[in-house]
Amino acid sequence: MGAIDPGDNIELRKAVKFVACANLAYFVIEFSVALSIGSVSLFADSVDFLEDASVNFLILLALGWSLQARSRLGMALAAILLVPGLATAWMAWEKFWAPVPPEPVALTLAGLGALAVNVTCAYILARFRHHSGSLTKAAFLSARNDAYANGAILVAGVVTMYWASGWPDLVVGIGIAVLNIGAANDVWKAARMDSRQAQT
Numbered sequence: 001m002g003a004i005d006p007g008d009n010i011e012l013r014k015a016v017k018f019v020a021c022a023n024l025a026y027f028v029i030e031f032s033v034a035l036s037i038g039s040v041s042l043f044a045d046s047v048d049f050l051e052d053a054s055v056n057f058l059i060l061l062a063l064g065w066s067l068q069a070r071s072r073l074g075m076a077l078a079a080i081l082l083v084p085g086l087a088t089a090w091m092a093w094e095k096f097w098a099p100v101p102p103e104p105v106a107l108t109l110a111g112l113g114a115l116a117v118n119v120t121c122a123y124i125l126a127r128f129r130h131h132s133g134s135l136t137k138a139a140f141l142s143a144r145n146d147a148y149a150n151g152a153i154l155v156a157g158v159v160t161m162y163w164a165s166g167w168p169d170l171v172v173g174i175g176i177a178v179l180n181i182g183a184a185n186d187v188w189k190a191a192r193m194d195s196r197q198a199q200t
Contacts (some may be wrong), residue, residue, distance in 0.1 A: 002136075002165060003095045004007075007064060007172075008048065008110070009153040010029050011020070011128075012063065012136070013060060013063060013067070014140060015125060015128060016050035016056045016059050016063075016105075016120075016125075016136075017056075017060060018055050018056035018124065019030075019056045019121045019125060019139060019143065020053070020056035020057045020060065020121040021053075022117055022120070022121060023049045023050070023052040023053035023056065023117070023121070024049070024050070024053035026048055026049050026117045027047075027049035027050040027109070027111065028198045029113065030042055030045060030049060030110055030113075030114055030164065031043070031047075031049075031050075033046075033096065033106055033107075034046050034098060034110075035108040035168075036106070037101055037103040037106050037107060037179065038095075038100060038132075038168075039102035039107055039169050039172030040088065040091050040092050040095050040151070040169050040170050040174075041111075041149075041153050041156055041169045041170075041172040041176060042092050042102070042107060042110055042111070042153065042169075043087070043088065044085075044088035044091070044148065044149075044173045044176040044177060045111075045114055045150065045153060045176060046151055047083070047175065048142070048149070048180065049114070049117075051081065051083055051142070051180075052079055052121075052139070052142045052143065052146065054080060055077055055080060055081075055139055055142060056139050057075060058077065058121060059136065059138075059139055063073055064177050065109045066192060066198070067194055067197060067198040068194075068198035071194035071198060072191075072193060072195075072196040073191075074137075074138065074188075074190060074191030074194060074195070075188060075192075075195075077094060077136075077138045077182045077187055077191075078187040078188035080184070081138070081142070081180050081181075081183050081184035081187060082180065082181065082184050083107055084113045085176075085177035085178070085180040085184075086177075088173050088174065088176060088177040089177055090113045090172075091173070092170055092173050092174055092177070093150050095170055096170065097168065098166075098167065098172050099166030099167050099169075101160050101164050101166045102155050102160065102166070104158075104160040104161040105157075105161075107153065107156065107157040107160060107169065108153075108154055108157030108158060108161075108184070110153075111150050111153030111154045111157055112154060112190065114146070114150045114193050115147060115150035115153075115154065117125045117145040118143050118144075118146040119147050121143040122140065122143035122144045122146075122147055122179075123148075125140040127143050127144055128140070130145050137186070137187060137190045138183075138187045138190075141186055141187065143185060145179045145180070145182075145183050148179065149172070149175070149179055149182070152172045152175060152176070153172055154178060155172070156168040156169050156171070156172040188193050199200055
């Protein structure tokens with residue numbers, strides 16, 4: 001896992017660059033929708049898109065680094081993965097006392113668009129998830145977990161159409177935060193493994 005074949009390295013750079021740009025673009029879209037309809041789950045997911053874009057741009061910079069240096073960045077990325085969870089927890093706490101339902105159609109359509117972006121990114125990154133240790137693992141796990149989260153957002157949107165409550169959106173938002181904490185733990189473990197390998 002310490003070295004990457006030159007041909008794979010070129011393809012990996014192309015894949016990561018595409019994923020970074022796609023995440024940044026959809027962050028702008030989803031964040032705008034989240035604020036306009038007051039959705040906790042969309043807010044959590046949009047911040048996650050921004051985090052994913054940051055992770056992938058950092059990976060582009062670090063692909064030529066040593067295994068030890070990449071392991072240190074991997075540990076930093078594990079901390080970055082916690083940011084969306086903290087932001088969501090704050091918004092969820094504020095909405096907990098008055099769970100106003102978001103507009104269900106906008107919630108569902110935004111979730112569907114996010115699902116399409118994340119499934120595409122996860123598919124592109126799947127072949128590279130064991131390259132460069134914790135770095136590409138971080139990118140793949142983010143895209144995969146986001147796809148799961150988007151499926152839950154779609155369910156929340158459909159449920160809200162028939163049950164005018166803010167609770168489905170709130171529960172999904174908290175669930176997304178938990179996913180990010182789990183991904184952060186996985187990336188931390190991978191980074192620690194990279195560090196041990198670099199010392200041997």
